[in-house]
Amino acid sequence: MIRFDRVSKRYPPGVDALSDISFEVAEREMVLVSGHSGAGKSTLLKLIAAVEKSTGGAVLVGGQNVSGLARAALPYLRRRIGMVFQDQKLLFDRNAFENVMLPLSITGFPRREAAQRVRAALDKVGLSSREKALPVMLSGGEQQRLAIARAVVGRPKLLLADEPTAHLDADTAADVARIFKEFNHVGVTVLIATYAGDLFPGARRLQLEHGKLLP
Amino acid sequence: MTAWLAQHGDAVRLAMRRLASAPVNSLLYLLAIGVALALPAGGQMLLANALSLAGTTSAVPHISVFMAANADRGMAAEIESRLKKRGDIKRVQFLPREETLARMKANPGLRDVIEALAANPFPDAFVLAVADERPEAMERLAVELRQLPRVEHVQLDSAWVRRLDALLQLGRTAVLVLGVLLSAGLIAISFSIIRMQVLTHRTEIEVSGLLGATDGFIRRPFLYYGLLLGLGGGIVAWLLVGAAALWLRAPLGELVRLYDLTLVLQTPGTRDSALLLAFAAGLGWLGAIISLQQHLRKS
Numbered sequence A: 001m002i003r004f005d006r007v008s009k010r011y012p013p014g015v016d017a018l019s020d021i022s023f024e025v026a027e028r029e030m031v032l033v034s035g036h037s038g039a040g041k042s043t044l045l046k047l048i049a050a051v052e053k054s055t056g057g058a059v060l061v062g063g064q065n066v067s068g069l070a071r072a073a074l075p076y077l078r079r080r081i082g083m084v085f086q087d088q089k090l091l092f093d094r095n096a097f098e099n100v101m102l103p104l105s106i107t108g109f110p111r112r113e114a115a116q117r118v119r120a121a122l123d124k125v126g127l128s129s130r131e132k133a134l135p136v137m138l139s140g141g142e143q144q145r146l147a148i149a150r151a152v153v154g155r156p157k158l159l160l161a162d163e164p165t166a167h168l169d170a171d172t173a174a175d176v177a178r179i180f181k182e183f184n185h186v187g188v189t190v191l192i193a194t195y196a197g198d199l200f201p202g203a204r205r206l207q208l209e210h211g212k213l214l215p
Numbered sequence B: 001m002t003a004w005l006a007q008h009g010d011a012v013r014l015a016m017r018r019l020a021s022a023p024v025n026s027l028l029y030l031l032a033i034g035v036a037l038a039l040p041a042g043g044q045m046l047l048a049n050a051l052s053l054a055g056t057t058s059a060v061p062h063i064s065v066f067m068a069a070n071a072d073r074g075m076a077a078e079i080e081s082r083l084k085k086r087g088d089i090k091r092v093q094f095l096p097r098e099e100t101l102a103r104m105k106a107n108p109g110l111r112d113v114i115e116a117l118a119a120n121p122f123p124d125a126f127v128l129a130v131a132d133e134r135p136e137a138m139e140r141l142a143v144e145l146r147q148l149p150r151v152e153h154v155q156l157d158s159a160w161v162r163r164l165d166a167l168l169q170l171g172r173t174a175v176l177v178l179g180v181l182l183s184a185g186l187i188a189i190s191f192s193i194i195r196m197q198v199l200t201h202r203t204e205i206e207v208s209g210l211l212g213a214t215d216g217f218i219r220r221p222f223l224y225y226g227l228l229l230g231l232g233g234g235i236v237a238w239l240l241v242g243a244a245a246l247w248l249r250a251p252l253g254e255l256v257r258l259y260d261l262t263l264v265l266q267t268p269g270t271r272d273s274a275l276l277l278a279f280a281a282g283l284g285w286l287g288a289i290i291s292l293q294q295h296l297r298k299s
């Protein structure tokens, strides 16, 4: 599903966020990306969705080299990927329902079916009673779960999550971890950047240190 | 197809929501655009009225041909038959000198003067309607008519028509220049409003892109926003012009009555109104397109 082939990423003016990274993630696998702050976890996820472009090597997603994609092709790559961002990137002038609806509006999903899917996604993360709430009216954990609902509403085959359990109490974190495991069980490939590796026992781990993959 | 329609519907709804979310700003924008458009639109309205005024007042130019005072009726008849044979003259109306005298006497101010004269001071005359009413053609015809025997004087009644024509031409040019300038102004207004909109909705643009939105999807609500601004401004302009027409109707009617004309100032017709709205909406849209080209790529 995903293959990194000697990938490096250098941000201007010369920060080597990733250097010479190679690994593979099979379909239906659940993989954790861990490492210290600044190790390059977010960068690695961003390369997969072509939010950033690698400065060396090839990033293959579904056999397609995404670092060479034309600008016009990016939307169609991103629609196949569900993303939970480290800073969540919720829209604060839209309510929970509308936030989750956004990916479906973008793909032009039929409206009635879309509404059902949005409700299903909100239900999945336990927010079905808050669909009218604006993000500011939600707690940190609820916002986190709203971001997850938005990532999965399009039923992507690949789910990328950047610190989805940060700032959550142990119970809520376990709850969120359970949600990802459920998606993985129904066949979704899941990549999670996290410090809290023990929430996902049995998952394979990619350990980053200063932009290098530890064996 | 339905998906396409739904997406455009969503974009329109979003644009309206953004307009409504800052009502004071939106109203001021509409007012600015409306006033800018009202000037050329008002000019166009006055012009349309002036044109219809020129049309209703026998603006058909004539040529008057006066016989010499000592020419007798036989000579006049001969001239009349020669005039009637010409293809470039549509109609010949003979005004016998007796008739002219009688008509002039009907004017109480002139009667005493005329009666003091020994003989009829008026010559026989013809009023000609011509086939080709262009000033140059009439000028040429008049020169030829002056060559006819016993014809004393040929007068071209097209002078004031020409003046009116020149005036209307000037008006048309003024409206055009004003229209072009203020259209550019409107594009500039739309450009900078859309720029502010792009800044306001930076996060939304970024997030939509991350979730797989195409450029088209991201641009659409901004384009509709520009279109709605233009359209709304057009409506404001239309209202301003209409109100001005109603307000000016009485005083302007009074003014032209002094010139023996009647004018009921008309508000813009359906065609002009539709044109104004379409044009305004188009300019708003155009300003948005240019603005997005400048400001969207960077995000």
Ligand SMILES: Nc1ncnc2c1ncn2[C@@H]1O[C@H](COP(=O)(O)OP(=O)(O)OP(=O)(O)O)[C@@H](O)[C@H]1O
Residues within 6 Å of the ligand: A011, A012, A013, A015, A016, A017, A035, A036, A037, A038, A039, A040, A041, A042, A043, A044, A086
């Ligand atoms: N847009 C950017 N421009 C320049 N440097 C960047 C940029 N984004 C990240 N970096 C740098 O790249 C390195 C890796 O950053 P990255 O965000 O991938 O780390 P991380 O592992 O996600 O850290 P954290 O756990 O704190 O989120 C860091 O040194 C960071 O300063």
Ligand SMILES: [Mg+2]
Residues within 6 Å of the ligand: A041, A042, A043, A086, A162
């Ligand atoms: Mg990070």
